[in-house]
Amino acid sequence: MLRKVVGASAGEAHTLALTGDGSVFSWGRGTFGRLGTGKDSDELSPVRVSFAEGRGEPKFVEVAAGAYHSLALQDDGSVWSWGYNIYGQLGHNVEKSAAPTLIEEFKELGAPNSLSREPNAIHETTTLKVSSIKAGGMMSLAIDNLGALWMWGYCPQPSSTEKEEEFSLISSSSPLPVWDFHGHTVVKVACGNEHVVACVSPGENFHSGDLLCYSWGNNSHGQLGLGDRKPRARPQVISTFEEDSPWAIYEIACGAFHTAILTNKKSYDQAIESRCWTFGLGENGQLGHGTVTSASRPEPVSGLPHETFLISLDCGLFHTSVVSACGDVWSWGMEKGFGLFPGAIDSGGDALTPIRVRCGETPDGLFPVPVQVACGAAHTVLVADDGRKLWAWGRGRSGVLGRGQIADSFVPAPLTWPQSEANSDKEVERRNFESKASSHPSGGMSVETAVHLSDQSRLPPEKLRRLMEQYAAVLHFSVFRKPLDERSLPQSLHDSGVFDVRQELENMLAAADGGELARLQVFYEGMLSAVKEKIMKRRIKDAVEEYILAHSPGRKP
Incomplete structure (x- = not known):
């Protein structure tokens, strides 16, 4: 089976891809070492980038390609770079680097x-991530x-x-x-x-x-x-x-x-x-x-x-x-x-x-x-x-x-993609998604969810149904990163044309992994901020918090 790609970035004439197991692949023009293969030659098909480290191969959660240089973000919050460096874009004092190097600074x-503008400010020692x-x-x-x-x-x-x-x-x-x-x-x-x-x-x-x-x-x-x-x-x-x-x-x-x-x-x-x-x-x-x-x-x-x-x-x-x-x-x-x-x-x-x-x-x-x-x-x-x-x-x-x-x-x-092992490590993929979602302020894709729930009763039934189908589709994509298939529409919509937020949240929480839960939290915060009627806001908050607590690790019975 093919490795699952979770992110990509394109430079002037090269491309980077991130796979679910935390690996980085590159292909295209190799001038200035932008592919990270240790040489300047071109690669006509994706090749895996090797990161030298004493404790084993690191896992990555994001890649970024500049015109002639490349960056990769490790799951521990550190950044690696390679390629052209005439302006210091690698974060090192070298002309170029054909192999990934950790930005130590x-x-x-x-x-x-x-950090402070004051010259005599006391600096903490907490490592920046x-x-x-x-x-x-x-x-x-x-x-x-x-x-x-x-x-x-x-x-x-x-x-x-x-x-x-x-x-x-x-x-x-x-x-x-x-x-x-x-x-x-x-x-x-x-x-x-x-x-x-x-x-x-x-x-x-x-x-x-x-x-x-x-x-x-x-x-x-x-x-x-x-x-x-x-x-x-x-x-x-x-x-x-x-x-x-x-x-x-x-x-x-x-x-x-x-x-x-x-x-x-x-x-x-x-x-x-x-x-x-x-x-x-x-x-x-x-x-x-x-x-x-x-x-x-x-x-x-x-x-x-x-x-x-x-x-x-x-x-x-x-x-x-x-x-x-x-x-x-x-x-x-x-x-x-x-x-x-x-x-x-x-x-x-x-x-x-x-x-x-x-x-x-x-x-x-x-x-x-x-x-x-x-x-x-x-x-x-x-x-x-x-x-x-x-x-x-x-x-x-x-x-x-x-x-x-x-x-x-x-x-x-x-693309001609390199084959991976027959069984990919889904747990590693899940951790990478979770690390990415929980560490970034946006928790993944930002989707505004300003649905005025308190005004729904004033909409005609058919228009309300279409609105709630769209709302369910956006919610599904925000959490699971894939469109909502017509066959997967919530049963509450099929039965009555009403989107049962409480029931669907319960279903999603039961099925979601850590990264998906983080994205669901971001979606929920946006939805809650958009509801203007105080009683409705309180009801939504109570219902969601009840299920989040029910599925929290270490919850006492």
Whole structure:
């Protein structure tokens, strides 16, 4: 059987994949050692990355690919890096590294609450642990387990002059804290060549659905979404998604000079609706707005159907791709959304609006059980079939499509994946999911669950049924990371058209493992925060807490 893939990330011409047993695989261009194989040669098919450590092979929970470098997050909160390092993006003082190396400096930084601007501040000795990583063009970012953001490599930083603080890009091999978010929780972060976008809690603690979106760095094409093209030395809130906005952010991505954001409606009175917004450089159609004009404020991509729920988003250098929960994939941008350079194919030009990418193995063109999409400079990789299969398309040189050859592919083609043992270790996979979900402030995919339960009685019966079916589908995906099959709709919906929250929570808790319980907790917190009527809020809280206590380890009879 194939190894189950739980995450992927694409660089300029290489791809990383994380499997459920905590292994890291890489393939594509090997220049600068970006594949982590100990050499600079290309790999035409996925190969396992070896991590030298005295106490055995470490287990990993996340991977991130920059343009020419790679990062991997270990389950104990430590970070490994390899590849190109001219700007210090590996966190080491070397020109490059062809083999993974532990970033030792994180061990010396201490807990983020011990950091202070004061020179004589007393520092605690608690080891800093990272819970999420991201890599951009020539920079690296990390969110620690307390929600603080760190940056290293070629990073946007304020530069003080006699008159004012100006934007600049500096090289640093040491992780630097972003002080502007001190006292807040950074939940998600993305970066392009010279700009950064972060989702941050308004207060100290994160509650699902209340995120603010900040951006800073170079803004020559409006990629910060602030309504102008002036660079920012420090993070500034994107006003489109302020607290009074009807949209809640749950995913962000950056191309070289453009940004994309996924949101969903905070109110589900009519239907569960998600939307993709883009801004920044648009000359290759990468914004999907039907023009080659750049945009300095977020604008929705109108070519996507509103009735679908988008679960994954990524940006290449000059193209963008999204995936829906039901298995639809859309792409737009340079050379019909492939990201290929002009003249690479006789495509008739750039895709200015979304083009549906079809799966040739299914009658309806849908990809089965989609997980994630990852975009490189000129290739796209899709993890689907619940992680059991990967498809790739675009430029094939250097083996970046992972098919054992260097030919381009203008339709999705399955990867040549190495075989694993007949029986994978499901317990190790479960622990990796649990570690990832419990250590990250978002607990996995953020899905706003603002269903106004107290207003349901005013909806017509048929509309209420459709609403609750959608609600059940989003709940199921948030917890189990797979769409809800029609045959698996809760029995309470089949019988009466009413979603029995109490009974379904009991069923889910009984079936869920540790990682799924963590995601369920995040979903529950968001749902509870959206209910305005106090008695209903209290009833939901009491019911859920009763079942959580009933299934808690070590509960006394």
